Structures are given as structure tokens and as C-alpha cells.
Amino acid sequence: MKSFGLDRRKLLGRALALGALGSLSGCDFDHPNHPDLADRFLRAMSDWNDEVQAALFDPRTLAPTFKPSQITRPPRFNAFYDISQAPQVDAATWRLALTGRIGDKRPWRIGQLRAMPRESQITRLICVEGWRVVGQWSGVPLHHFLRKVNADLRARYVSIHCADGYFSSIDMASALHPQTILALDFLGAPLTAPFGAPLRLRIPTKLGFKNPKSIVALGVTNTYPGGYWENQGYNWFSGS
Amino acid sequence: MAKRVPIHPLPLRIMHWLNAIAIVVLIGSGWEIYDASPFLPFTFPQWMTIGQWLGGAIAWHLAAIWLLMLNGLFYLGWGIASGHFRRKFLPLSPRAVLRDTAAALRFRLPHEVGVYNAVQRLLYLGVIALGILAVLSGLAVWKPVQLWWLSDLFGGFFISRVVHFCAMTGIVLFIAVHVLLVALVPRVLPAMITGGRLPEPDGREVRP
Known part of the structure; x- marks a missing residue:
């Protein structure tokens, strides 16, 4: 259950203005498993906004692309931890695990992925916080x-799990979009640890936090997989 | 007994207060969203914002926008269909605006029950336009890929953010003047709740 981390006292004051939201029970806002009335309302609206965004999503609409001169340098690091904490993954022993509704679940080595046809893109990453950067990524569609x-x-969802414990999931329509790639290279060289080595998802039709880094497992499922930020209250679809 | 004619008809009163709720939630949560990545050298203090953190603020913002848009569409449809806009906002000439502005600044612009002076007409039409601009620029910020044509119209993602912020600033200034005038002429407030009553034909104002 998504929670929105609302402070009871603060909300109570606002509930006076909101009127309809006045009946706040004694539920604990700190526990996502015990959402109160406001949490339930926001969750329902966020689910509705997921549906609206899925309807608005056109698989033929491409994210804008940019010139090499427009690439943001130096690139901007962002995660829920400091850059020094970025997971160091040994590409030699790394394997991509496959789970769920997949016919061939044999794990993949990095060399096998590098042997696949690539797509390269210079696209803009827009963070949920409002800033944006332009970067060049290439990898396997x-x-x-x-x-x-x-x-x-x-199936409805593609789920992604990462070496640092981060996880996220996307809708199948967005997963099949031509610009959605399993990126191997960033700015013309193999991904480095802070930017998601050895493999990250690059999906320019969604916000930055839907681009998980240092992927270790990929699943296909019909059960809603949620995500690290999504479970804390960020809108799940978060399309651009 | 003569038929009671309200100053503000019931649909208008309902839409006014629904809009007030939506606007307060949108501005408070919008400030919290701005604070996550400010593009001016200031942030809004936490106590002024709604949502506690970015995730909560976005959730409130994208919930309240439905109330604002649906209520706003009803308002525009009702205003046009009922003749409210034509009767209350027109005619509007630059000369009348200048005359009434000068009078207002000298505190010589009397409040006429049920009639908007030229300054009011201009401000009400202006804030409706700002509301439409805020919704369109907000859509451009929300969907720069799917609504790329709207994003391009505003000059891209960042300029859409700036336009959205400017529209908000204009609406906040309107609200400041609006609330200040209600504080100066408090008898207009009950009429927006109960409807009030228009003056009798002989000119006597009948207090509700």
C-alpha cells in the first residue's frame, strides 16, 4: 500500500479547510500498512492517474532527441545514497536473472548482451524533482x-531489481516502446558504477526514478510489483 | 412577497468554494514541488506547503487538479450558457478600466451590490485566463513527451515550468487583492455563502 508520509497535526489544520477530509482516525501515518483516509484518497487518485497516463501513452510518440553538443557535462549523479555508496558490480561474475512469465529463464552474462543489436539515443532524463539532464545511452532495445x-x-508488468536493493516496475506498453533500452554504454563508454554498471534501464518516456541502475533481475508478471519510491507514494506510471 | 433574487446564484457559490479548495491545495502542494528543484534563489518555507514531502505534494497536486479542471469546465460552460459572463463581465473598455482604477486608488469606487466595476471585470477575466494558462503549462510540464506539441508551444520543458510558476504568481496576487477587498468590505462575504439578496427595485438594499 502506498503511503504519503503525512503528518497528522499538520494535516488536521488543513483538513479544516478541506472539510471532507476532516474525519482523521487514530491511524499511524508512519505505517504504510495502516493508511488513513487521506492516504486512501490520494492512493485512489494516483491509481486513477495511472489509468489516465496509460490511455494517454501513444507507443508511436517518441521522446525528443538532442544534438551531441547538448549533452549535459559533467553528468549528474542521483540516487537515494551518496555517489561513494554506488554498488560495485563485478561484470565478470554478474548475471542477469530472469523471473516470471518468461519462456527461457537462463541467466544472461554481460558478453551475451553486448553481442545483441544496439540502439543509441541522446535523450533527456527528467527527474521527478523537476531538473533535467541530456545524456547519450546505447544498449539493447x-x-x-x-x-x-x-x-x-x-503480461501487465516488467519488474526490475537492482544490486543496491532498489527496485521498480513499468507497464508492458512502455516496456515495448522503441526507445526503452537495456543500456550498456553511457556517453560512448561502458556504464560506470555511479551511472548503473553494468546494466541499467533507460526509458525516456518516464521520469528518472523509473530508470533503475545496476540491474540484477528482470521479471515479467501480472502481479503489481510496485517499486522503491512508488511504495512510498510516488505515482507508479510516472510517464513523461 | 417578491421573488428573492440572490446576488450570487447557487451554482456559482458552489463552484466558487470548490475552486477555493482546489486552488489552495494546488498552490500549497505546488510550492512543495517547486522546493524540490527551485529555479529562483528562494524556496517556500515548509509550513506554507502541503504534502510534507515531494511524493505527498505530487499526490495532492495531481488529485486536486481534477477538482480544479472539472469545476472549471462546469464554470466556463455555465458562465457562457447562462449569460453570466456576458451580463457581468461585458462591456469592458480600457477607458472604463482607467476611470475605475483611478477611483479605486483614491478609495472613491463604491461597492455596487450585484454589479462588477471595470476593475473587477478585468481582474476576474484576467484570473480566469491565468487559470487556463496554469492548467495548460502544467500539462506541458506533466507530459513533455506525450503532449510534445503543448511543450513546444511553451518553448520546452523548462520554460513550461517558468510559465506555470508565473501563472501561479499571478493567481496568488489576485487572491491577495481579492481577500484584502473582502476584509475591507466584509458584508460581501455572507452573500457568497447564503446567496444574499439583490436590492429592491426602489433602490433600498435589503440585507440578508
Whole structure:
């Protein structure tokens, strides 16, 4: 259950103005498993906004692309921890685990991914906070990969788990978008640890936090997988 | 007994207060969202914002926007269909605006029950335009890829943010003047709740 971390005292004052939201029970805002009335209302509206965004999503609409001169330098690091804490993944022993509704679940080595056809893009990453950067990523289109491993393309979600414990999930329509890639390179060189080595999702039709880094597992499922930030209250679809 | 004609008809009163709720939530949560990545050398103090943190603020913002948009569409439809806009906001000439502005600044612009002076007409039409601008620029910030044409119209993602902020600033200034005038002429407030009553034909004002 999503929670929105609302402070009871602060909210109570506002509830006077909001009127309809006045009946706040003694539930604990700190526990996402015990959402109060305001949490339930916001959750319902966020779910509704997911549906609106899915309807608004056009698989043929491409995110804008940029010139090499427009690339943001130096690139901006962002995570829920400091850059020094970025996970160091040994590419030699790294494996991509596959779970859920996938026909061929044999784990992938980095060399196998590098042997796949690539797509390169200079696109803009917009953070949920409001800032944006332009970067160049190249990697395996996710729709190629999903077909290659015989995934159920009619399933609802693609879930991603990362070496640092981060996780997220996207809708299948966005997963099959031509600009959605499993990125191997950033700015013309293999990804470095802070920017998601050895493999990250790059999806320019969604906000930055939907681009998980240092992926260790990819799943296809019909059960809502949530996400690190999504479970704390960020809108799940978060399309651009 | 003569038929009671309210100063503000019931649909208008309902829409006014629904809009007030939506606007307060949108501005308070919008300030919290701005604070996550300010583009001017200041942030809004936490106590003035709604949502506690960015995730909560976005949730409130994208919930309240539905109330604002649906209520706003009803208002525009009702205002046009009922003739409210035509009767209350028109005619509006620059000369009348200048005349009434000069009078208002010298505190010589009397409040006429049920009639908007030229300054009021200009401000009400202006804030409606700002509301439409805020919704359009907000959509451009929300969906710069899917609504790329709207984003391009505003000059891209960042300028959309700036336009959205400017529209908010204009609406906040309107609210400041609006609330100040209610404080100066408090008898207009009950009429927006109960409806009030227009003056009798002989000119005597009948207090509700």
C-alpha cells in the first residue's frame, strides 16, 4: 500500500479547510500498512492517474532527441545514497536473472548482451524533482530482449531489481516502446558504477526514478510489483 | 412577497468554494514541488506547503487538479450558457478600466451590490485566463513527451515550468487583492455563502 508520509497535526489544520477530509482516525501515518483516509484518497487518485497516463501513452510518440553538443557535462549523479555508496558490480561474475512469465529463464552474462543489436539515443532524463539532464545511452532495445527470451508480451508488468536493493516496475506498453533500452554504454563508454554498471534501464518516456541502475533481475508478471519510491507514494506510471 | 433574487446564484457559490479548495491545495502542494528543484534563489518555507514531502505534494497536486479542471469546465460552460459572463463581465473598455482604477486608488469606487466595476471585470477575466494558462503549462510540464506539441508551444520543458510558476504568481496576487477587498468590505462575504439578496427595485438594499 502506498503511503504519503503525512503528518497528522499538520494535516488536521488543513483538513479544516478541506472539510471532507476532516474525519482523521487514530491511524499511524508512519505505517504504510495502516493508511488513513487521506492516504486512501490520494492512493485512489494516483491509481486513477495511472489509468489516465496509460490511455494517454501513444507507443508511436517518441521522446525528443538532442544534438551531441547538448549533452549535459559533467553528468549528474542521483540516487537515494551518496555517489561513494554506488554498488560495485563485478561484470565478470554478474548475471542477469530472469523471473516470471518468461519462456527461457537462463541467466544472461554481460558478453551475451553486448553481442545483441544496439540502439543509441541522446535523450533527456527528467527527474521527478523537476531538473533535467541530456545524456547519450546505447544498449539493447527491451522489446528485442523480451522477444528473445520468449517473454509473455501480454503480461501487465516488467519488474526490475537492482544490486543496491532498489527496485521498480513499468507497464508492458512502455516496456515495448522503441526507445526503452537495456543500456550498456553511457556517453560512448561502458556504464560506470555511479551511472548503473553494468546494466541499467533507460526509458525516456518516464521520469528518472523509473530508470533503475545496476540491474540484477528482470521479471515479467501480472502481479503489481510496485517499486522503491512508488511504495512510498510516488505515482507508479510516472510517464513523461 | 417578491421573488428573492440572490446576488450570487447557487451554482456559482458552489463552484466558487470548490475552486477555493482546489486552488489552495494546488498552490500549497505546488510550492512543495517547486522546493524540490527551485529555479529562483528562494524556496517556500515548509509550513506554507502541503504534502510534507515531494511524493505527498505530487499526490495532492495531481488529485486536486481534477477538482480544479472539472469545476472549471462546469464554470466556463455555465458562465457562457447562462449569460453570466456576458451580463457581468461585458462591456469592458480600457477607458472604463482607467476611470475605475483611478477611483479605486483614491478609495472613491463604491461597492455596487450585484454589479462588477471595470476593475473587477478585468481582474476576474484576467484570473480566469491565468487559470487556463496554469492548467495548460502544467500539462506541458506533466507530459513533455506525450503532449510534445503543448511543450513546444511553451518553448520546452523548462520554460513550461517558468510559465506555470508565473501563472501561479499571478493567481496568488489576485487572491491577495481579492481577500484584502473582502476584509475591507466584509458584508460581501455572507452573500457568497447564503446567496444574499439583490436590492429592491426602489433602490433600498435589503440585507440578508
